[in-house]
Amino acid sequence: MNETYWNEKIETMPREELRKHQFRLLKEKIKFCYEKTAFYRNKFKKAGITPENIKTLEDIQKIPFTVKNDLRDNYPLGMVAVNLDEIVEIHASSGTTGNPIIGAYSKSDMEVWQELMARSLYTTGVRRQDVTHIAYGYGLFTGGLGFHYGAQKIGAAIIPAGGGMTQRQIKLMKDLGTTVLCCTPSFAVYLAETMIKEGVNPRKDLKLRIGLFGAEPWSERIRERIESELGIDAFDVYGLTELCGPGVSIECTEHNGLHIWEDHFLVETIDPNTGEVLPAGEEGELVFTALTKTGLPILRYRTRDISVIDKEKCACGRTHCRMMRVRGRSDDMLIIRGVNVFPSQVEYVLLGFPELASQYQIVIDRPEALDVFSIKVELTEKTLQTQVDLTALKSKIIEKMHNVIGLSPIIELVKPGEIPRTEGKAKRVLDLRSGKI
C-alpha cells in the first residue's frame, strides 16, 4: 500500500504480464471446473472439448457461455465445486422471477472479495481516517456486507446503516461526521432531497467528501446532480452476485471508466444477439470469467450488461482495462412500437431539463393495437414556485425525446414526492403490456 495504490505491483502490472498471469489462472480454473463439477464437465463434453484444448487466452472462446438460467436450474448449490462444509457464506440476488441466484463463497473467495473491496475503496481515496456510512442493504444482497468488508480491511470506521429510516441516517451522518457515503445512486438522490427538506445543508452541515454508488444504472447527469447537491466526488462501482458482488470494477479519480480487476476477472464483450466476440472499443454485452473463484466457479458468464471496454493505460497509472458506465441491460431494453429504447436514454433527456427533479417512471401499455409510451416525471420545488409555462416545457421534453430516441412519449409532470421511492434498486419501468396482444 502507498499513497495512490492499495497494491501497486498488481494494479500497474504491464498488460503483457497481466495476460500471462490471467492465462495461468485460466488454465488452472478450467481444469478445476472440469474435475469438480458435473455441470462444466457436461458443458465441455457437449461442446466436444477438454481442458487440454485451451492453449491460449483466446481459446476461451471455445468454451460455451454460462447464463443466468444455468444458475437457476442448478439452484441452490448444484454448481458448487467444493465440499459443502467449505462454503462459509451465502448471498442471493432477488431476481423478479424463478429461483434466486445464489452466491456461495469459500474461505478463499471471502478473502479475495475483501481484498478487492479494500482495493476498490482505496482507489477512490477511502483511507483509515474515514467514516464510512453504508446504506446499501445488508443481508442477502451483496452491497452492504461487501462494502463493510472492504472498509473494515482498510481500517476505516463503519456505520452499517443499511436501508430505511432516512431521517435517522441523516442525523447520524451529521453527528458522526461521515466522510464516505455508499449506497445506490437513487438512494443518494433521495437522501439529498430529504436533507434539503429537513433543513440540512449537506455542503455545510456534513463532512461528506466521497460517494460510492452502484448496483443500478445511472447517468452522468445524475452524477452531476449528486456531486453538486452533496458536495462530493461520486464514483461508479459495479459488480454482480454471480461474480462476488461489488468489487468487480470501480472508477479511479480520473472518472474515465471503471477499472476491472483483471487479476481476478477475465472480461470479453459479445454481440448480445449472435454471441460473436467483439474487439475492444465496440459496445456489447459483458461476459466474465472468474479466475480465482472456488466455491461457485463461473466461466464465460453472460451478464446482459451493455458496455464498452477500453484497454488503453489510464492516466492514474493503472493498467487494468476499463469498462465504460453500463448503458443498461440487454434484457432491460424496451421495444416500444418497434423502436429499441434504454431507460438510460430517457433519463439522459429528462435530466437535461433543470426544471425537472430526478425521479421519473416510464409506463408502457397496450390498451389496443398500439403501444402507449408515457413518462411521469417530477418537477422541482423551485419550478413549482416559479411561473414556468408547463405546456411549453412538455413540448420541449417531447421534442428532445423525439430527437434522441425517435419516439414522442406522453409527458406527465407531477409534484415532487409523487413518484414512489425505493430503498434498494430503483424501479423505473412499468411495462403493462405483458399478456396483451
Ligand code: DLL
Ligand atoms: O448489485 C452488486 C453491487 C452492490 C454492485 C453494490 C455495486 C454496488 P446484483 O444484485 O447481483 O449485485 O445485481 C447485479 O446490477 O448485472 C447490473 O445489471 C447491475 N449493476 C450493478 N452495478 C452497476 C453499476 C449487485 N455500477 C446487476 N451500473 C448487474 C449499472 C449496475 N448497473
